[in-house]
Amino acid sequence: MEFLRFATAGSVDDGKSTLIGRLLYDTKSIFQDQMESIEATSVQMGNDYTNLALLTDGLRAEREQGITIDVAYRYFATPKRKFIIADTPGHTQYTRNMVTGASTADVALVLVDARHGVVEQSRRHAFLASLLRIPHLVVCVNKMDLIDYDEKAFTAVKEEFRSFAMKLDISDLTFIPVSALHGDNVVERSINMPWYEGSSLLHHLEEVHIASDRNHIDARFPVQYVIRPQSDEHHDYRGYAGTIAGGVFKPDDEVMVLPSGFTSKISSIDSFDGPVSEAFGPMAVTMRLTDDIDVSRGDMICRPNNQPTSSQDLQAMVCWMSETSPLSPRMKLALKHTTRSSRVMVTDLQYRIDVNTLHREENPESLTLNEIGRVSLRSTQPLFFDEYRRNRNTGSFILLDEVTNATVAAGIIVGSGT
């Protein structure tokens, strides 16, 4: 069975929690004791109906305030696929939580209230989905029941969204008219909207083709850990353990190790269950090379004729996540990229992007919490990367505050050089 990760974003009123609740409920993924517990809590809180949001809003503070603060992960399965939902809050003030949930998603789900059309929040969600290169975007036009399942209204939302999405980098865009409250087009096709010829949301999630979203062309293997058993049985064993970050590796492949530039051949790809004939992402394997060369954590194994960019200077989009200090030029930070850690300096802050209007403000002084901007970074040592749009694994990084140790930015590499 295949795995699909999808991220949802929304605020209190657009029916996001109801939609997730509906998906879970109709696929029989809500357990009896969970249901009883939220029914009791709903009564206690004085709600008129069972509040399905309580399923995901598990923290005391979230229940007290009736909002989603942090990403919640939910799991359900159908006979076709296993699903992980990253349920994230929708407000601007929680952009960083949205980015967190979206970073690993295959599909992004954006909700639009059919009565209100495309609002600021829908635009922001679509922009973040495109920035993070979530390969598939599904727009659920919700609350169709409140506009008499009107096809014209749906088409209007669709066109409005499309014209905005033209400015973005979105390859697969799907629109589904739904009523989360009544279940129209969520799990089953709706009988109230005979004019809609597409699939229900669940059917779409089961069928959307994600196998080719992963990069199987550029062979990339960041060395994570060196395995040296130091036992009598495996006295001379020296294996390079890691997770395939791109492409396909096979025994006998000629490879190059960066930064040394030495070339060698793969003698075997090992796993606990025996030798592996082909390794591809995201398999976690151990590689052995025919030559005894110096390889350690943070090195990158690739092909001599297909290497990542090796540079100390990178161009990136960053989403700033620190509550305490803003990002500004000359700032020094710790960086983690693949298995490599380094220190970087912000050499330039080119522009800040307004996530609601996509307007670029050139040469701002700083980026504060939840702001997104384009920066140049200079690293103390070379990094081996690809553009994020080509490979999410070798094109992403995080920045850490060297004093507080907090994770202060998510970074997406758009190029090299200054």
Next chain:
Amino acid sequence: MSITTYELNHLDHLEAEAIHIFREVAAEFEHPCLMFSGGKDSIVMLHLAAKAFWPARLPFPVMHVDTGHNFPEVLAFRDQRVQELDARLVVASVQKSIDEGKVVEETGPRASRNRLQTTTLLDAIEEHRFDALFGGARRDEEKARAKERVYSFRDDFGQWDPKNQRPELWNLYNGRIRQGEHIRVFPISNWTELDIWQYIARENVEIPQVYFAHERPVFSRDGMWLADSEFVTRAEDEVVVTRKVRYRTVGDMSCTGAVESEAETLEQIIEEVSATRITERGATRADDRVSEAAMEDRKKEGYF
């Protein structure tokens, strides 16, 4: 796994993610440690850790926080597994914490050592200078856990601050901590109960017999079957009967309930788990029933 299409099935995917996390922690921390309870989740964890570092031994010890109220079968199983893997075992004893006067034993019919474990655990972390502790918690178990990161940061007091968690992006984990702080690491965060059982079946992982249906003297409390043992004080109306039961979770004998079951094989367990309408903690854990946010409150104090 299908080679031609370059797709991994969901168990391979989950396994690869867990192995990646084990290796990342082993590479970046000085004194990691794997918390082992003898429960099915920690047994799977041990299996995954063995895979991650094969053919080398585990590069960290295995720690058991021993409440003194364990199922004897589970203790025997623990010792056998540790020996097979040639791993180092550290036992942190709740009884010792009681004897040393660091915690006070609860009394009465509902007495449990569940909460006392936190002190014993935090003392052991300090004594052994552990900076990263692997735990087998899963996000599908409980709503507070659904919010927890893979790397869960703990301050000097071992406390969890749910409102101030570090964002966790892609598979890039932030392992920076200061002296005295530590992280809890949950490599099987994304697994469900069913995934665990399917994996145990696929990998032929050995598990203690208490997980399979067996006859046992039990008594009913709060709608759960508790094992009659020297560790539990029964009220007068709590009558012991023999029932065919199995355990869905294995913790302390004093607070882990059994469920009536006929499932004697892994296949039957998988069938039973697929059909169940009650969550495993809901069915079997008295410790979660204290309040709506019982787990969140205990976690803030430094619980697993």
